[in-house]
Amino acid sequence: MAETDSRQLIAAELRSLIARMEISLRLIDAAMEPEDDGSIVSADLGSTEIVVLDDVTPRFTAARAALNACRAELGQALQNLSESGSPA
Numbered sequence: 001m002a003e004t005d006s007r008q009l010i011a012a013e014l015r016s017l018i019a020r021m022e023i024s025l026r027l028i029d030a031a032m033e034p035e036d037d038g039s040i041v042s043a044d045l046g047s048t049e050i051v052v053l054d055d056v057t058p059r060f061t062a063a064r065a066a067l068n069a070c071r072a073e074l075g076q077a078l079q080n081l082s083e084s085g086s087p088a
Contacts, residue, residue, distance in 0.1 A: 007081055014078045021071045028064050032057060 011078060011081050014074055014081070018071055018074050018078070021067050021074070025064060025067055025071075028060050028067070032060050
Protein backbone atom coordinates (compact mmCIF):
# COMPACT_ATOMS: atom_id res chain seq x y z
CA MET A 1 0.00 0.00 0.00
CA ALA A 2 1.39 3.39 -0.92
CA GLU A 3 2.29 5.76 1.92
CA THR A 4 -0.28 8.31 0.73
CA ASP A 5 -3.06 5.70 0.73
CA SER A 6 -2.02 4.54 4.18
CA ARG A 7 -2.06 8.09 5.56
CA GLN A 8 -5.47 8.71 4.03
CA LEU A 9 -6.89 5.56 5.64
CA ILE A 10 -5.42 6.49 9.01
CA ALA A 11 -6.73 10.06 8.70
CA ALA A 12 -10.21 8.75 7.84
CA GLU A 13 -10.15 6.51 10.91
CA LEU A 14 -9.02 9.40 13.12
CA ARG A 15 -11.84 11.59 11.78
CA SER A 16 -14.28 8.75 12.47
CA LEU A 17 -13.05 8.43 16.05
CA ILE A 18 -13.36 12.19 16.57
CA ALA A 19 -16.93 12.09 15.21
CA ARG A 20 -17.85 9.24 17.56
CA MET A 21 -16.39 11.18 20.48
CA GLU A 22 -18.51 14.18 19.52
CA ILE A 23 -21.59 11.96 19.69
CA SER A 24 -20.55 10.70 23.12
CA LEU A 25 -19.98 14.26 24.32
CA ARG A 26 -23.44 15.28 23.13
CA LEU A 27 -24.95 12.29 24.94
CA ILE A 28 -23.14 13.26 28.14
CA ASP A 29 -24.34 16.86 27.77
CA ALA A 30 -27.90 15.65 27.31
CA ALA A 31 -27.66 13.39 30.36
CA MET A 32 -26.37 16.29 32.45
CA GLU A 33 -29.20 18.65 31.49
CA PRO A 34 -31.68 19.12 34.30
CA GLU A 35 -34.93 17.28 33.76
CA ASP A 36 -38.18 19.19 33.97
CA ASP A 37 -40.19 16.58 35.79
CA GLY A 38 -42.44 18.96 37.68
CA SER A 39 -40.56 18.49 40.93
CA ILE A 40 -40.29 22.22 41.65
CA VAL A 41 -41.61 22.97 45.09
CA SER A 42 -44.56 25.31 44.90
CA ALA A 43 -44.66 28.59 46.79
CA ASP A 44 -47.60 27.44 48.90
CA LEU A 45 -45.32 24.84 50.53
CA GLY A 46 -43.21 27.70 51.86
CA SER A 47 -40.13 27.41 49.68
CA THR A 48 -39.19 27.69 46.05
CA GLU A 49 -35.64 26.45 46.49
CA ILE A 50 -34.67 22.92 45.59
CA VAL A 51 -31.46 21.20 46.49
CA VAL A 52 -30.63 18.17 44.41
CA LEU A 53 -27.88 15.87 45.55
CA ASP A 54 -26.46 14.38 42.41
CA ASP A 55 -23.75 11.75 42.58
CA VAL A 56 -23.77 11.14 38.80
CA THR A 57 -22.74 14.60 37.57
CA PRO A 58 -19.13 14.36 38.81
CA ARG A 59 -18.73 11.12 36.88
CA PHE A 60 -20.21 12.70 33.75
CA THR A 61 -17.90 15.68 34.20
CA ALA A 62 -14.86 13.42 34.54
CA ALA A 63 -15.89 11.40 31.48
CA ARG A 64 -16.41 14.60 29.50
CA ALA A 65 -12.97 15.89 30.50
CA ALA A 66 -11.34 12.60 29.48
CA LEU A 67 -13.12 12.61 26.12
CA ASN A 68 -12.13 16.23 25.50
CA ALA A 69 -8.48 15.41 26.23
CA CYS A 70 -8.62 12.38 23.96
CA ARG A 71 -10.32 14.41 21.22
CA ALA A 72 -7.56 17.01 21.44
CA GLU A 73 -4.89 14.32 21.13
CA LEU A 74 -6.65 12.74 18.15
CA GLY A 75 -6.91 16.17 16.55
CA GLN A 76 -3.18 16.65 17.07
CA ALA A 77 -2.49 13.22 15.57
CA LEU A 78 -4.63 14.11 12.56
CA GLN A 79 -2.82 17.41 12.14
CA ASN A 80 0.59 15.71 12.38
CA LEU A 81 -0.49 13.14 9.83
CA SER A 82 -1.70 15.78 7.39
CA GLU A 83 1.51 17.79 7.54
CA SER A 84 3.91 17.56 4.65
CA GLY A 85 5.32 14.24 5.76
CA SER A 86 8.81 15.61 6.00
CA PRO A 87 10.78 14.49 9.06
CA ALA A 88 10.48 16.73 12.08
